[in-house]
Amino acid sequence: MTGAPPLRLEVIVGSVRAGRFAPTVAEWFLRTAGADPRFDTGAIDLAEFPLPLDLAENDAVRAFRRRLAAADAFVFVTSEYNHGYPAALKTAIDSAKHEWRGKPVGFVSYGGVSGGLRAVEQLRQVVAELHMVSVRESVSLHRAKRQFDAAGETADGAAIDGAARMLAQLAWWGVALRAARDAGPYPG
Structure with missing residues (x-):
């Protein structure tokens, strides 16, 4: 990425439930x-961006x-409700179409025993x-409320390592797919 502008990464916070733990994780x-x-990182909190x-x-x-x-890549921060992801996140996904195409996405999930993996x-x-590229690495926080201290930091080595690996993959795909989009429209 030498000389290229940073990738615009939008982090989408999917839970809107009252009392949610999403802000700590996000x-x-x-x-x-x-x-x-x-x-260049921004946040779209669906609780503040009602669709x-x-x-x-x-x-x-x-x-x-x-x-x-305007984004080059995305990360969805999602909880797990009843073995699925929040309805607000599905509404957000379905509120757009072409804007998602040809862009990488990563996931930060949290929950109980499953850590949001389902x-x-x-x-x-x-x-x-949606013609997005889902990167392999992700962050999964099991029993998430126990993983963070009062300052909102975690010592969960798997989460810290997963975040670094996921960001590396998002950067690689982000650069490659931005170049491809610049070369011509996505054929989808």
């Missing part, structure tokens, strides 16, 4: 990604799509249909 990951010079459930077109949807269109497996199927 803020930790945003600090981690923000320290990586390969990325219509009926997928109607409105100003919020148009603003959301503009943010997606939600991520479902998301991998959905993002493939």
